[in-house]
Amino acid sequence: MNDVFKALNDPARREILKMLRKRDMTAGDIAAKFDMTAPSISHHLDKLKRAGLVTTLKQGQFVLYSINTTIVDDLLQYILTLKK
Protein backbone atom coordinates (compact mmCIF):
# COMPACT_ATOMS: atom_id res chain seq x y z
CA MET A 1 0.00 0.00 0.00
CA ASN A 2 2.99 2.25 0.54
CA ASP A 3 3.78 2.20 -3.17
CA VAL A 4 0.20 3.14 -3.94
CA PHE A 5 0.34 6.23 -1.74
CA LYS A 6 3.75 7.10 -3.14
CA ALA A 7 2.34 6.84 -6.64
CA LEU A 8 -0.63 9.04 -5.81
CA ASN A 9 1.58 11.67 -4.25
CA ASP A 10 2.10 13.58 -7.47
CA PRO A 11 -0.37 15.76 -9.39
CA ALA A 12 0.79 14.53 -12.79
CA ARG A 13 0.30 10.90 -11.83
CA ARG A 14 -3.16 11.59 -10.43
CA GLU A 15 -4.01 13.40 -13.64
CA ILE A 16 -2.80 10.42 -15.67
CA LEU A 17 -5.10 8.13 -13.70
CA LYS A 18 -8.00 10.49 -14.28
CA MET A 19 -7.34 10.36 -18.02
CA LEU A 20 -7.02 6.59 -18.06
CA ARG A 21 -10.34 6.34 -16.28
CA LYS A 22 -11.96 7.51 -19.51
CA ARG A 23 -9.95 5.53 -22.03
CA ASP A 24 -6.78 3.52 -22.46
CA MET A 25 -3.91 5.56 -23.84
CA THR A 26 -0.41 5.04 -25.22
CA ALA A 27 2.60 6.57 -23.51
CA GLY A 28 2.77 9.09 -26.33
CA ASP A 29 -0.89 10.05 -26.01
CA ILE A 30 -0.34 10.69 -22.34
CA ALA A 31 2.88 12.63 -22.82
CA ALA A 32 1.14 14.88 -25.36
CA LYS A 33 -1.25 16.04 -22.64
CA PHE A 34 1.51 17.37 -20.43
CA ASP A 35 4.07 20.12 -20.68
CA MET A 36 6.74 17.64 -19.72
CA THR A 37 9.28 15.52 -21.59
CA ALA A 38 8.56 11.94 -22.62
CA PRO A 39 11.21 10.53 -20.25
CA SER A 40 9.57 12.28 -17.33
CA ILE A 41 6.19 10.85 -18.26
CA SER A 42 7.77 7.44 -18.70
CA HIS A 43 9.11 7.71 -15.19
CA HIS A 44 5.67 8.57 -13.82
CA LEU A 45 4.10 5.68 -15.72
CA ASP A 46 6.70 3.38 -14.26
CA LYS A 47 5.77 4.45 -10.72
CA LEU A 48 2.08 3.91 -11.43
CA LYS A 49 2.83 0.51 -12.88
CA ARG A 50 5.03 -0.59 -9.97
CA ALA A 51 2.23 0.42 -7.62
CA GLY A 52 -0.13 -1.75 -9.62
CA LEU A 53 -2.34 1.19 -10.50
CA VAL A 54 -1.92 0.70 -14.24
CA THR A 55 -1.25 -2.21 -16.56
CA THR A 56 0.44 -2.19 -19.95
CA LEU A 57 -0.06 -3.90 -23.26
CA LYS A 58 2.56 -3.65 -25.92
CA GLN A 59 1.12 -3.09 -29.36
CA GLY A 60 3.90 -2.92 -31.90
CA GLN A 61 6.00 0.09 -31.06
CA PHE A 62 3.29 1.53 -28.85
CA VAL A 63 2.60 0.76 -25.20
CA LEU A 64 -1.00 1.00 -24.19
CA TYR A 65 -1.70 1.96 -20.59
CA SER A 66 -4.86 1.06 -18.69
CA ILE A 67 -6.01 1.81 -15.17
CA ASN A 68 -6.18 -1.15 -12.79
CA THR A 69 -9.31 -0.71 -10.73
CA THR A 70 -8.46 -3.70 -8.53
CA ILE A 71 -5.83 -1.63 -6.74
CA VAL A 72 -8.17 1.35 -6.65
CA ASP A 73 -10.60 -0.92 -4.80
CA ASP A 74 -7.87 -1.95 -2.37
CA LEU A 75 -7.19 1.71 -1.76
CA LEU A 76 -10.86 2.39 -1.11
CA GLN A 77 -10.89 -0.40 1.45
CA TYR A 78 -7.88 1.07 3.16
CA ILE A 79 -9.39 4.54 3.34
CA LEU A 80 -12.58 3.06 4.73
CA THR A 81 -10.62 1.63 7.67
CA LEU A 82 -9.77 5.18 8.66
CA LYS A 83 -13.40 5.92 9.36
CA LYS A 84 -14.58 5.50 12.94
Next chain:
Amino acid sequence: MNDVFKALNDPARREILKMLRKRDMTAGDIAAKFDMTAPSISHHLDKLKRAGLVTTLKQGQFVLYSINTTIVDDLLQYILTLKK
Protein backbone atom coordinates in the same frame (compact mmCIF):
# COMPACT_ATOMS: atom_id res chain seq x y z
CA MET B 1 -6.39 17.37 -2.13
CA ASN B 2 -2.68 17.55 -2.84
CA ASP B 3 -1.93 18.17 0.84
CA VAL B 4 -4.03 15.16 1.76
CA PHE B 5 -2.04 12.84 -0.49
CA LYS B 6 1.20 14.39 0.72
CA ALA B 7 0.10 13.75 4.30
CA LEU B 8 -0.79 10.15 3.57
CA ASN B 9 2.52 9.52 1.87
CA ASP B 10 4.29 8.47 5.04
CA PRO B 11 3.90 5.24 7.04
CA ALA B 12 4.14 6.99 10.41
CA ARG B 13 1.40 9.44 9.52
CA ARG B 14 -0.87 6.68 8.28
CA GLU B 15 -0.21 4.80 11.52
CA ILE B 16 -1.12 7.89 13.52
CA LEU B 17 -4.43 8.13 11.68
CA LYS B 18 -5.11 4.47 12.36
CA MET B 19 -4.52 5.06 16.07
CA LEU B 20 -6.70 8.16 16.15
CA ARG B 21 -9.48 6.18 14.54
CA LYS B 22 -9.82 4.30 17.82
CA ARG B 23 -9.45 7.16 20.27
CA ASP B 24 -8.30 10.75 20.58
CA MET B 25 -4.73 11.08 21.80
CA THR B 26 -2.33 13.75 23.01
CA ALA B 27 0.87 14.47 21.13
CA GLY B 28 2.76 12.71 23.91
CA ASP B 29 0.56 9.62 23.76
CA ILE B 30 1.23 9.41 20.06
CA ALA B 31 4.97 9.99 20.36
CA ALA B 32 5.20 7.22 22.95
CA LYS B 33 3.98 4.72 20.34
CA PHE B 34 6.85 5.43 17.98
CA ASP B 35 10.58 4.96 18.08
CA MET B 36 10.98 8.56 17.02
CA THR B 37 11.66 11.85 18.80
CA ALA B 38 8.85 14.15 19.90
CA PRO B 39 9.86 16.90 17.45
CA SER B 40 9.62 14.43 14.57
CA ILE B 41 6.14 13.38 15.66
CA SER B 42 5.19 17.01 16.08
CA HIS B 43 6.23 17.60 12.50
CA HIS B 44 4.09 14.70 11.30
CA LEU B 45 1.12 15.95 13.30
CA ASP B 46 1.56 19.36 11.75
CA LYS B 47 1.37 17.87 8.26
CA LEU B 48 -1.75 15.94 9.14
CA LYS B 49 -3.31 19.05 10.59
CA ARG B 50 -2.47 21.24 7.61
CA ALA B 51 -4.05 18.62 5.38
CA GLY B 52 -7.18 18.81 7.50
CA LEU B 53 -6.94 15.15 8.45
CA VAL B 54 -6.75 15.88 12.18
CA THR B 55 -8.03 18.58 14.49
CA THR B 56 -6.57 19.72 17.79
CA LEU B 57 -7.91 20.78 21.13
CA LYS B 58 -5.62 22.36 23.65
CA GLN B 59 -6.22 21.09 27.17
CA GLY B 60 -3.88 22.83 29.54
CA GLN B 61 -0.37 21.88 28.58
CA PHE B 62 -1.61 18.95 26.50
CA VAL B 63 -2.80 19.00 22.92
CA LEU B 64 -5.43 16.45 22.07
CA TYR B 65 -5.49 15.19 18.50
CA SER B 66 -8.59 13.79 16.75
CA ILE B 67 -9.13 12.42 13.27
CA ASN B 68 -11.27 14.52 10.96
CA THR B 69 -13.46 12.13 9.03
CA THR B 70 -14.83 14.93 6.84
CA ILE B 71 -11.59 15.00 4.91
CA VAL B 72 -11.46 11.21 4.90
CA ASP B 73 -14.86 11.36 3.18
CA ASP B 74 -13.55 13.86 0.65
CA LEU B 75 -10.70 11.48 -0.03
CA LEU B 76 -13.10 8.59 -0.53
CA GLN B 77 -15.04 10.67 -3.04
CA TYR B 78 -11.86 11.44 -4.90
CA ILE B 79 -10.80 7.80 -5.08
CA LEU B 80 -14.26 6.87 -6.30
CA THR B 81 -13.83 9.18 -9.29
CA LEU B 82 -10.93 6.99 -10.39
CA LYS B 83 -13.26 4.10 -10.94
CA LYS B 84 -14.64 3.62 -14.43
Next chain:
DNA sequence: TAAATAATTAGACATTTGTCTAAATGTTTA
Protein backbone atom coordinates in the same frame (compact mmCIF):
# COMPACT_ATOMS: atom_id res chain seq x y z
C1' DT C 1 8.22 31.93 41.93
C1' DA C 2 11.33 28.29 40.40
C1' DA C 3 11.42 23.79 38.55
C1' DA C 4 9.26 20.34 35.90
C1' DT C 5 6.47 18.89 32.11
C1' DA C 6 4.26 19.01 27.27
C1' DA C 7 4.73 20.50 22.96
C1' DT C 8 6.51 23.20 19.20
C1' DT C 9 10.01 25.83 16.49
C1' DA C 10 14.54 26.40 14.36
C1' DG C 11 18.10 24.79 11.86
C1' DA C 12 21.25 21.14 10.10
C1' DC C 13 21.86 17.16 7.27
C1' DA C 14 21.19 12.89 4.55
C1' DT C 15 17.86 10.73 1.53
C1' DT C 16 14.28 10.75 -1.79
C1' DT C 17 11.99 12.74 -5.65
C1' DG C 18 10.94 15.02 -10.10
C1' DT C 19 12.81 16.95 -13.93
C1' DC C 20 15.95 17.32 -17.67
C1' DT C 21 19.30 15.90 -21.67
C1' DA C 22 21.59 12.27 -23.98
C1' DA C 23 21.71 7.70 -25.29
C1' DA C 24 19.77 3.09 -26.05
C1' DT C 25 16.20 -0.31 -27.46
C1' DG C 26 12.65 -2.00 -30.23
C1' DT C 27 9.40 -1.49 -34.18
C1' DT C 28 7.73 0.18 -38.57
C1' DT C 29 8.15 2.05 -43.16
C1' DA C 30 10.28 4.05 -47.38
Next chain:
DNA sequence: TAAACATTTAGACAAATGTCTAATTATTTA
Protein backbone atom coordinates in the same frame (compact mmCIF):
# COMPACT_ATOMS: atom_id res chain seq x y z
C1' DT D 1 18.33 -2.08 -45.01
C1' DA D 2 18.39 2.66 -43.53
C1' DA D 3 15.70 6.16 -41.57
C1' DA D 4 11.99 7.46 -38.69
C1' DC D 5 9.27 6.78 -34.76
C1' DA D 6 7.78 5.30 -29.84
C1' DT D 7 9.43 4.40 -25.63
C1' DT D 8 12.58 3.53 -21.98
C1' DT D 9 17.10 3.80 -19.52
C1' DA D 10 21.03 6.26 -17.55
C1' DG D 11 22.83 9.78 -15.17
C1' DA D 12 22.95 14.63 -13.43
C1' DC D 13 21.01 18.08 -10.53
C1' DA D 14 17.89 21.04 -7.78
C1' DA D 15 14.08 20.85 -4.63
C1' DA D 16 11.41 18.53 -1.20
C1' DT D 17 11.23 15.47 2.76
C1' DG D 18 12.12 13.09 7.24
C1' DT D 19 14.97 12.87 10.99
C1' DC D 20 17.75 14.66 14.61
C1' DT D 21 19.55 17.97 18.50
C1' DA D 22 19.08 22.30 20.71
C1' DA D 23 16.31 25.93 21.99
C1' DT D 24 11.79 28.09 22.91
C1' DT D 25 7.00 28.63 24.53
C1' DA D 26 3.31 27.60 27.49
C1' DT D 27 1.40 25.37 31.49
C1' DT D 28 1.37 23.13 35.95
C1' DT D 29 3.10 22.11 40.51
C1' DA D 30 6.18 22.08 44.60
